[in-house]
Amino acid sequence: xxxxxxxNYLKAIYHLGKQGMLAVTTNAIAEQMDTKxxxxxDMLKKLSDKNLANYVKYQGVSLTEEGRLAAALVVRxxxxxxxxxxxxxxxxxxxxxxxxxxxxHIKSLKLVDELDAFLGCPTHDPHGDPIPDKHGNIGKMxxxxxxxxxxxxxxxxxxxxxxxxxxLKYLDKHQIALGTSIEIISKETFDESMTIKVNNALLNISKxxxxxIYVKKA
Numbered sequence: 001x002x003x004x005x006x007x008n009y010l011k012a013i014y015h016l017g018k019q020g021m022l023a024v025t026t027n028a029i030a031e032q033m034d035t036k037x038x039x040x041x042d043m044l045k046k047l048s049d050k051n052l053a054n055y056v057k058y059q060g061v062s063l064t065e066e067g068r069l070a071a072a073l074v075v076r077x078x079x080x081x082x083x084x085x086x087x088x089x090x091x092x093x094x095x096x097x098x099x100x101x102x103x104x105h106i107k108s109l110k111l112v113d114e115l116d117a118f119l120g121c122p123t124h125d126p127h128g129d130p131i132p133d134k135h136g137n138i139g140k141m142x143x144x145x146x147x148x149x150x151x152x153x154x155x156x157x158x159x160x161x162x163x164x165x166x167x168l169k170y171l172d173k174h175q176i177a178l179g180t181s182i183e184i185i186s187k188e189t190f191d192e193s194m195t196i197k198v199n200n201a202l203l204n205i206s207k208x209x210x211x212x213i214y215v216k217k218a
Contacts, residue, residue: 002052004105007074009033009043010052011104013063014071019138020063029061072136073112078104079125079132080115086126087119093126093177094168109134127168128159128178128214146182147192147210149217153184159214167212175199181218 002010010020012032017024026044030037044061047053052067063071081103085091091099106112113134116122123139124130132138143158157180160167171177176198183197192207 002050002070006043006047006050006052007070007105009040009047010063010067010071011074011078013053013061014068014075017062020068020071023056023060023062025060069136072132072138073109073134074104076132076134076136077106077112079129080112080119080122082125082127083119083122083131084115092168092172094165094172096126097163097165124159126178127163128157129163141214143214143216145211146184146194146196146213146215147207149184149215151184151186154218155182155184155215156180156218157182157213158216160212161214162212170209171213174203175201176213182215 009029012029013024014020016028016032026037026040029040029044033040044053044055047061047067048055051064052070053061053063055061078100081100082093082096085096085099086093116134122131128141128143130139130141141158145161146155146157149155157176157178159178160171176182180198185195185197185202187194192210194205194207194210196203196205
């Protein structure tokens with residue numbers, strides 16, 4: 001049985017290490033988990049003893065196949081619950097992350113599979129992130145950052161890198177959501193800020209904003 005705390009660490013390694021494939025440093029995990037490096041080391045030893053992680057002192061940690069599956073299933077539950085909260089309970093996309101953080105630790109796989117079927121087997125969560133299937137497989141998206149585009153390019157918003165409530169509220173304020181069409185009007189050479197057109201309105205955005213919006217060219 002994997003504990004709640006262990007699941008949180010597995011998920012952190014999964015996200016930091018490209019789905020657990022790459023080695024992640026204890027310092028990176030400590031920063032992500034907002035804890036001490038010594039606490040991380042203790043947990044990595046526990047995960048290694050359970051054959052969930054490959055931990056080598058001073059070289060970092062990656063996930064075993066068993067660990068990757070366990071982490072992917074936590075991510076799967078998190079993202080399915082986000083879809084449920086938005087589509088069925090009309091939560092806004094900036095409200096669901098913290099609630100899904102609690103719901104992702106439910107152990108019943110039958111409940112998760114029934115939830116998946118009830119929602120119509122969605123492939124992406126409300127922030128545009130792909131949802132792993134029951135076997136831990138996850139689809140890849142052909143996406144680029146808005147910052148990579150140039151004047152006269154047209155694109156569609158398909159996700160966000162920063163899913164914090166503040167950033168999502170900022171996007172809501174300017175009527176940018178998944179599926180929103182965006183036209184790049186101009187781009188400053190000095191700071192790479194942009195003027196874009198959204199719903200026939202012009203909007204000036206910083207490089208920080210454009211580097212946190214995933215798009216695909218229209």
